[in-house]
Amino acid sequence: MKWVFQPKGSVRPVRGFGAAGTVGGRAVPGERKWGTHRKDPGPNEETSHALSARALPSLPKNGIYNMSWTSPSGRFAFGFYPQGDGFIVAIWFARIPERTVVWSLIQDDKQRLQLVVTRNATLVLNKEGWFILRDERGDEKNIFGNPAASAAMLDSGNFVLHNSTSQIIWQTFDSPTNTILQGQRLSNGKGLVSSVSRIEGRFYQRMQDDGNLVPYSAQYGTNYKVSDAYWEYDTVGQGSVALNLDDNGRLYLINGTSAYIRNFTNGWNSPNNGTMWFYQITLDADGLFRVYSHSLDQNGSWSVRWSLPINKCEEEKCTHGPRFRLPLYPSV
CATH class of the missing domain: 2.90.10.10 (Bulb-type lectin domain)
Structure with a gap:
């Protein structure tokens, strides 16, 4: 089985091709990588579907596009976004100069900390339908608990997984960050x-x-x-x-x-x-x-x-009264 992009930025399986991809230099039967610099394929054109956090030692200004999957209009992108010395799995505005992150993958529901990976991490939607984040050591994190039949990055900024009847079974809109x-x-x-x-x-x-x-x-x-x-x-x-x-x-x-x-x-x-x-x-x-x-x-x-609040809780309805102030933290 291999995967090809459908119109409007989605991905679907095509049976009977037995394609294999490479992850970290090794072959993985039945898996393909999302191509960098994606274009709309023809009906029989082979297109990969995994995203890799491999990058040049120094990222060019628009280097994040080498590791992302954009929505149909190019308004949003899903993929690996540079974060300090590593990368986060995120969705961001891609059509404006200020590439604002609007969603990111967290480590767990309890701590809500962003999951930061290093170079050579890979996102894979494998032949069984599991959406997997694989780090450079080969450790895997299943992003969603059930297999999917297809995935799509939408112009609304929502990244979705569908089942075989095209129903949404997981979406980033259901798990917002900030x-x-x-x-x-x-x-x-x-x-x-x-x-x-x-x-x-x-x-x-x-x-x-x-x-x-x-x-x-x-x-x-x-x-x-x-x-x-x-x-x-x-x-x-x-x-x-x-x-x-x-x-x-x-x-x-x-x-x-x-x-x-x-x-x-x-x-x-x-x-x-x-x-x-x-x-x-x-x-x-x-x-x-x-x-x-x-x-x-x-x-x-x-x-x-x-x-x-309009002025850091200096209003009558503030739960703790006019003397209450929000804790001071360094700005982003």
């Missing part, structure tokens, strides 16, 4: 973790089971207490609540019956010149929750459209 993209939601029981060095989270914002959206000034994985909360959104008792961000930057809460609970922002109208804008919300390293926008048609940087 960012929610437009069209994504933070569901009941899920949370965001901020970062200082982009490795360790210092603030944790949770969509609680009681319907309240609460940020805590305690590292994820610790036994944070009610007293660690530095804000609360007064939505307790509303049932199963989800935080949503739409394509116009409107940030709102809905319950399990899709009834609106609260609007945080009303969204922004696009300019008449046809410029496209993209929105995201991030729990930043200073503990503030911000809505950002960026033009997809222009150079520039992210603009802050909204934030909460």
